[in-house]
Amino acid sequence: MPKKHFRYLVLLLTLCFFSSCFQVIEEINLADNGAGTVNLTVNLSASKTRVASIMLLDSINGYKVPSKQTIQKEMDEVVAYLKNSHGISNVKKKVDFENYIASISFAFENVSNINNINQHVLKKLKVNAINNSSYTYNTVNHTFQRNYTHTKEAVTQYNKLKPEVKNVFKEATYTSIYRFEKPIMNYTNPLAKVSKTKKAILLNTGILGLINGKTNLTNKIILSP
Amino acid sequence: MKHLYKYAVTAVFAIGTLAVNAQDLAHKIPSDALIVVTLKGDNLTQLMSVKEFNNTFAGQEITKKLAESAKSNFKTVEDFGFNLSSTFYYYNRGNDSVSYNCVLAPLKNVNQFDQLFKGAEKSFTQNGKVRTFYSRDSTEVVLWNEEMVLFTKSDGKESYFSRPDVSKRLGLPAPFVPAAATDTALTTTAVADSTLVMTEPEPVIQEPVLPRKTIKRKSQKAVIKNRKRHPVKRKPAKKKIIKTEELQPEEYMTDSTAYATADSIPYHEAVDTALANSYIRNEKIKKAETARWTKNMISGYFEKSNQPSILNNKDFTKSIDQKAEVTVWISNADKLMNTYVPGSYLKGINILNGYGSANIKLYLEKSAIRMRSEITFSNEMAAVFRKLNKRKLNRKFFNYINEDKLIGYMGYAMDSKAYLEEYPKLMSQMYGAVYKDEVTLATDLFSLLLDEEAVSKVIKGDGLFIFNGLSQKDNTYQTYEYNEQNFETKAVTKTKKETLPDFLLMISTEDTRLINKLIAYGVKKNAVKEQQNYYELAVSKSPMALYFTIRDGIIFLGTNADEMKQIANHQYQASISGKHKKMLASSNFAAYFSAKKLAGKIPAEETGNSDKLAKTNKLLSSLGDIYIKSDPINGNVFSGEVSMDIPAQQQNALKYLFSIIDDTRK
Numbered sequence: 001m002p003k004k005h006f007r008y009l010v011l012l013l014t015l016c017f018f019s020s021c022f023q024v025i026e027e028i029n030l031a032d033n034g035a036g037t038v039n040l041t042v043n044l045s046a047s048k049t050r051v052a053s054i055m056l057l058d059s060i061n062g063y064k065v066p067s068k069q070t071i072q073k074e075m076d077e078v079v080a081y082l083k084n085s086h087g088i089s090n091v092k093k094k095v096d097f098e099n100y101i102a103s104i105s106f107a108f109e110n111v112s113n114i115n116n117i118n119q120h121v122l123k124k125l126k127v128n129a130i131n132n133s134s135y136t137y138n139t140v141n142h143t144f145q146r147n148y149t150h151t152k153e154a155v156t157q158y159n160k161l162k163p164e165v166k167n168v169f170k171e172a173t174y175t176s177i178y179r180f181e182k183p184i185m186n187y188t189n190p191l192a193k194v195s196k197t198k199k200a201i202l203l204n205t206g207i208l209g210l211i212n213g214k215t216n217l218t219n220k221i222i223l224s225p
Numbered sequence: 226m227k228h229l230y231k232y233a234v235t236a237v238f239a240i241g242t243l244a245v246n247a248q249d250l251a252h253k254i255p256s257d258a259l260i261v262v263t264l265k266g267d268n269l270t271q272l273m274s275v276k277e278f279n280n281t282f283a284g285q286e287i288t289k290k291l292a293e294s295a296k297s298n299f300k301t302v303e304d305f306g307f308n309l310s311s312t313f314y315y316y317n318r319g320n321d322s323v324s325y326n327c328v329l330a331p332l333k334n335v336n337q338f339d340q341l342f343k344g345a346e347k348s349f350t351q352n353g354k355v356r357t358f359y360s361r362d363s364t365e366v367v368l369w370n371e372e373m374v375l376f377t378k379s380d381g382k383e384s385y386f387s388r389p390d391v392s393k394r395l396g397l398p399a400p401f402v403p404a405a406a407t408d409t410a411l412t413t414t415a416v417a418d419s420t421l422v423m424t425e426p427e428p429v430i431q432e433p434v435l436p437r438k439t440i441k442r443k444s445q446k447a448v449i450k451n452r453k454r455h456p457v458k459r460k461p462a463k464k465k466i467i468k469t470e471e472l473q474p475e476e477y478m479t480d481s482t483a484y485a486t487a488d489s490i491p492y493h494e495a496v497d498t499a500l501a502n503s504y505i506r507n508e509k510i511k512k513a514e515t516a517r518w519t520k521n522m523i524s525g526y527f528e529k530s531n532q533p534s535i536l537n538n539k540d541f542t543k544s545i546d547q548k549a550e551v552t553v554w555i556s557n558a559d560k561l562m563n564t565y566v567p568g569s570y571l572k573g574i575n576i577l578n579g580y581g582s583a584n585i586k587l588y589l590e591k592s593a594i595r596m597r598s599e600i601t602f603s604n605e606m607a608a609v610f611r612k613l614n615k616r617k618l619n620r621k622f623f624n625y626i627n628e629d630k631l632i633g634y635m636g637y638a639m640d641s642k643a644y645l646e647e648y649p650k651l652m653s654q655m656y657g658a659v660y661k662d663e664v665t666l667a668t669d670l671f672s673l674l675l676d677e678e679a680v681s682k683v684i685k686g687d688g689l690f691i692f693n694g695l696s697q698k699d700n701t702y703q704t705y706e707y708n709e710q711n712f713e714t715k716a717v718t719k720t721k722k723e724t725l726p727d728f729l730l731m732i733s734t735e736d737t738r739l740i741n742k743l744i745a746y747g748v749k750k751n752a753v754k755e756q757q758n759y760y761e762l763a764v765s766k767s768p769m770a771l772y773f774t775i776r777d778g779i780i781f782l783g784t785n786a787d788e789m790k791q792i793a794n795h796q797y798q799a800s801i802s803g804k805h806k807k808m809l810a811s812s813n814f815a816a817y818f819s820a821k822k823l824a825g826k827i828p829a830e831e832t833g834n835s836d837k838l839a840k841t842n843k844l845l846s847s848l849g850d851i852y853i854k855s856d857p858i859n860g861n862v863f864s865g866e867v868s869m870d871i872p873a874q875q876q877n878a879l880k881y882l883f884s885i886i887d888d889t890r891k
Contacts, residue, residue, distance in 0.1 A: 025705060
């Protein structure tokens with residue numbers, strides 16, 4: 001539903017209006033058996049002065065500014081959704097209104113459990129550009145794969161925004177970190193970087209690249225047997 | 226002696242008027258013009274020669290574009306045949322049915338002007354010395370002789386054509402309203418509904434009201450052809466429409482090909498096409514009617530010599546200032562509003578009730594660009610404004626202005642007691658015609674609840690906002706770092722600079738009891754922090770620190786703690802020139818902004834990169850100081866002025882404006 005997508009996008013903008021702006025961090029810790037934990041964070045701290053002044057308003061530039069209560073309620077909905085999801089446990093949320101940081105963490109039995117969940121959570125956290133992903137882990141050949149497809153909808157919606165609102169995305173970043181129990185032997189995404197222990201891989205990129213489709217998050221990571 | 230003086234004035238005025246008549250085209254502007262714009266070509270060519278203009282970017286572009294459209298080898302703007310050192314006019318006439326936008330320009334060389342049309346292969350007719358060119362639908366007409374040219378563009382008004390009597394007389398079917406999927410829509414031929422078209426083909430087919438002749442003559446063949454391939458039920462229905470339609474004049478018939486196409490394409494598209502064609506037909510009728518009026522309006526335009534012209538309007542002649550390069554004159558703001566904003570929007574509410582004629586004059590001078598505007602009020606309205614403007618700016622404010630530091634200011638003085646007393650009357654004037662009872666009730670309640678006298682003692686109605694520039698403040702924020710070992714996340718606190726406005730606001734007060742109580746309450750609730758004779762607003766999420774104090778019958782609110790401390794302890798060093806003092810003291814509204822002073826004060830972080838910053842600083846440095854001020858109300862006339870100084874190295878304001886355009890191209 002494009003209209004719905006647009007609403008989410010707009011709500012994000014109400015939280016973070018001018019330049020500088022926000023970080024999205026996705027962390028997955030994966031065990032050999034395919035179970036693991038996820039931590040999703042949206043950090044608006046770098047713009048907290050502006051967010052604070054926006055939060056004092058009822059609406060800005062025609063967009064309704066959500067109240068603390070609304071944000072809390074939405075987060076509670078995410079938690080409730082997660083708790084009822086198959087294979088998901090240990091759901092925790094944290095909202096820091098001092099620094100404007102929201103995060104959600106949970107454990108999963110199998111990485112396939114999170115396929116729809118991450119999309120849902122990112123939507124609730126008002127981040128739309130990166131929710132077209134699926135994750136698989138093959139325990140036999142120890143291959144973790146993230147498939148990402150760019151959606152033209154993101155560009156269409158972005159183009160509809162007023163120039164000053166577009167600035168919000170200029171410096172916004174997305175970071176994904178995957179940690180494994182075994183060392184990484186090979187990976188396909190050239191933007192990614194492997195840690196010294198070779199057991200973690202990080203990909204840090206601008207959100208604008210994800211909106212316009214110039215950045216691809218797809219990565220096939222082969223772990224040592 | 227007194228009589229002699231009167232005669233002398235009359236004679237001078239008459240000679241002046243005759244001179245105007247002889248030299249320019251104002252006498253050709255009808256007396257009922259609603260707006261007249263005067264462009265003094267002679268003033269402009271004195272400020273900048275045609276040769277100089279031809280060398281500017283704008284001059285080159287205009288010449289290039291016109292030469293292209295006329296497919297001629299024009300080299301300068303002089304080649305188009307206009308008399309550039311004479312006066313050009315735009316005027317607008319309008320009534321409830323049509324609006325005419327006209328440009329009246331003096332010609333120097335009619336052959337060159339003819340060439341504009343000949344080159345573009347636009348044929349015109351010539352009758353004696355008068356040439357006429359009609360656009361395709363005849364709503365745009367160019368009429369010229371050897372002395373002048375009149376461009377006219379006419380727009381028929383929808384509000385007029387949608388009147389039932391007019392619509393019936395012209396044979397206009399009611400407009401399509403797709404949302405009106407009601408039973409009524411099914412029983413009348415007036416309304417079409419596209420949603421209904423999809424599900425209820427039979428009744429919907431009846432909707433598009435097409436001229437009987439058109440259908441019979443032009444699409445019958447297509448219908449028959451189509452029947453062979455797609456024996457659908459809609460055909461009889463279409464015949465049904467024909468029965469319900471009125472005969473229309475031949476001249477309004479729509480394009481036959483469109484109907485043929487409509488029948489050869491899927492059903493709903495055919496209906497859509499029919500709707501579109503019906504719309505086109507309506508437009509044609511309206512345009513034809515508008516064209517008829519236009520033709521009538523321009524008939525004998527150059528020959529008529531004894532027609533009452535705008536020069537008979539004293540208000541217009543009074544507004545003429547030979548020194549102004551451009552003058553915009555509006556005959557009556559209220560009338561203009563009522564002519565152009567349909568009554569259905571205003572619903573009888575008279576927003577500009579009491580506003581009369583207005584004018585705006587642009588002066589391009591040696592050292593400044595000035596724009597003066599005047600508006601005439603009705604006696605009642607003028608009386609209200611006189612009362613409101615009785616209060617002048619508190620002169621004690623001058624003790625807290627440091628001209629060396631400030632970048633701009635805005636001062637406003639209004640008698641708050643008079644405002645509270647007059648506000649109900651103003652509301653009554655605006656809304657009284659429609660909501661008389663409600664407005665009376667509300668205004669009585671307003672007066673009952675408010676003690677105007679008491680309120681005016683707390684807030685007297687004058688204030689001064691001083692913009693001292695931008696300041697940077699260190700702000701901490703949280704971000705994450707990832708160790709190289711295993712990308713473990715660690716939350717870290719970093720610092721960044723944020724740019725905030727630096728200002729001081731002063732408001733006059735007499736009775737501080739209420740404010741003192743509010744402060745005491747704020748201190749008790751920890752919303753206000755008491756400092757040395759001043760206070761800090763303790764709003765934790767406020768993006769900037771705010772300080773305030775009350776001294777000398779003034780409430781001070783500002784962003785600079787040191788400044789507030791100085792004010793609170795009577796240590797503030799003021800510095801203000803006579804020029805600014807005079808401007809603030811003599812006007813009810815006065816504002817000043819120095820772009821030059823802002824140059825170099827914008828932090829690099831705000832513009833993104835150093836190139837952008839350098840460009841911004843260059844532009845700011847090139848702009849002169851800007852002044853805005855209102856004048857004391859004179860009779861029933863309220864006036865004001867906006868002006869901008871131009872840099873010393875520029876010869877005059879016109880050349881300066883063109884240099885800005887040229888600079889932006891570099």
